Amino acid sequence: MLDKRVCVVGVGYVGLPCALMLAKSGCKVVGYDLNDDKIRLLNEGHVDDELQELYNLSEVRENFTATMQLPRADVFIIAVPTPILQDRKVAELSALADAVTQVAEVLEKGNLIIVESTVPPMTMRNLVIPIIEKKGLDAAKDVYLAHCPERLLPGNVVYEITYNNRIVGGYTKESAELAARVYQCFVQGEISLTDDVTAEMCKLMENTYRDVNIALANELSEVCETVGVNTNEAIELANRHPRVNLLKPGIGVGGHCLPIDPWFIHEVSPYNSTLINAARHINDGRPARVTDRICKILSQDISQKFAILGKTYKEETTDTRESPAGEVFQRLKDAGYHVVAYDSEVDKDTSLAEAVFGCRYLFVLVRHRKMMQELEEYEAAEKNKGNEVNILYF
Ligand SMILES: NC(=O)c1ccc[n+]([C@@H]2O[C@H](COP(=O)([O-])OP(=O)(O)OC[C@H]3O[C@@H](n4cnc5c(N)ncnc54)[C@H](O)[C@@H]3O)[C@@H](O)[C@H]2O)c1
The missing domain is CATH 1.10.1040.10 (N-(1-d-carboxylethyl)-l-norvaline Dehydrogenase; domain 2)
Structure with missing residues (x-):
């Protein structure tokens, strides 16, 4: 596998760690993305804190490049967003369709396409394969196709991408075997082979x-x-x-x-x-119910300044997407409350003490280790000054 050229399409939370791990193992990897800021920052050496050490390794620097030009490659790993259409609660697969269409333009016989994006069952067969076959290629004979879902946990990415077990779902048996060889470059967990639809369903x-x-x-x-x-x-x-x-x-x-x-x-x-x-x-x-509980605690006192601690969707991540804490904050703001929000992982340029200045109530919605430490110190300091602070944990 080390002699193969790999292109990771979409270098976000999922694609970038995979690209860097493959580069570390000695593969030549190109990270391709439509987001010019992301590509510029990557080429300037900026990545998420938890990936910085990996990115700084000399073999990664040597083997990984980031670009906005989709190159030819032997292996394409697609990790683009697959959100939901909020009104209908169905998958919005346009980014995946675009990515596969772009890859199909440069695809050659014998290439492998791995879809890492999370997708509804049958997406490989109903969306990916028709795009490839439109280019005159037989999906079962000319190319290799696999769905290999990602299970990594933001905040513990490098460990999990290495040690988690992986499912490799091939459209054909040969596709599964070839895709498994890609993951064998860096995965130390168990790699289980199955078909593409089962892999889609498992995730x-x-x-x-x-x-x-x-x-x-x-x-x-x-x-x-x-x-x-x-x-x-x-x-x-x-x-x-x-x-x-x-x-x-x-x-x-x-x-x-x-x-x-x-x-x-x-x-x-x-x-x-x-x-x-x-x-x-x-x-x-749940966020609506949490908001109601906060309102009850504040006895509807709209003028009182208070703080929400936590903006991310869970502990030890900077990711604020679909965050219940964010929704609680927005609901309180919309209801006219004087609420401020602080998150140690998001608001790197300020401190908890600065952010919650003048707040008598602090509602803890996310418990980052660093923020809990800051909170403890803040509580002790306020007590020393004789100030009353009410801290409520959710
Ligand atoms: N974030 C997670 O923890 C996680 C875990 C498991 C699975 N997943 C799945 O992985 C997939 C990717 O998620 P993510 O969190 O990495 O998303 P992300 O938004 O962090 O990254 C996706 C990247 O793809 C790029 N992109 C979009 N369309 C493109 C195109 N046509 N060509 C090239 N680049 C394109 C975007 O610019 C972005 O940089 C999703 O299907 C998600 O459900 C995510």
Whole structure:
């Protein structure tokens, strides 16, 4: 595999670490992206903090280049966004269709295309293959096609991309085997081979499992509240059952995967996915309920300045996409409250103490380690000054 030219199409959260890991292992890798800022920053050596060490390795610098010109290559790895159409809750696959169309322009017999983007089941067969075959190539004989979903967790990217198990779904057996050789360059987890549709479905099932279990915890916490039971205590006690493992309730589900992927299952089989549908609505409804609780605590005192701590969709990431904390903030702002927001991972140029100046209430929605440390120091300092601060954790 080391003699192959690899092109990663879309060097975002998923594509860039994959490109850098392949470069580290000795492959010649070109990162191609439509975003000129991203390409310029990459070529100037700027990447996310957690990738900087990897990017600085001499073998990565030597083997990786970033460009806005799609090159010819032996292997194309596509990692472009696949969001959802919010009004219809179905996949918006135009970026993937564009990327495949562009790749098809330079595609040659014997090339391998790997789709890493998360997609509804049958996308390889209904969208990718027709575009390739329109170019006169036989998808089963002339080229190799595979779907290899990504499972990495922002905040722990380098570890997870190396040690997570991977699923490699080939359109043909030969495609799966060839794609597996690409991942063998840097993956130390188990690599399981299957067909493309099973791989598409697996990725969605994983995130749906998480979403439904979070919804269950959230729903139970609402019920506990109505009957005056402490949710955390009840969950802790219930989990002492040898076959029960309830998750913790939270402020909602965010990011680029969990709030979106279950809909990709629902869109292909709505009649069979009523539980999945209900779970999505429960989790989507959480920020509104959290907002109501905050309003109650503030007793509708609109003029009082207070702070929300957390903007990202989860701990230890800079990613604010589909963030429940962001939604809570927006709802409070829209309702006319005097609310400020701070996030240690997003607001690098300011401190917690500066951001929450003059706030008597601080509502903690995301618990980054650094922010919790800052909060502890702030609380101690305010106590020393004799100031009252109310800190509430969600
Ligand atoms: N972020 C995650 O944690 C995560 C985890 C697993 C799977 N995924 C999936 O991976 C895919 C990519 O997600 P991401 O978070 O990396 O997105 P991203 O927005 O961070 O990166 C995507 C990149 O693709 C580029 N792009 C868009 N259209 C293009 C085109 N036609 N040609 C070239 N570049 C193009 C964008 O400019 C962007 O830089 C999605 O399907 C997502 O669901 C994401």
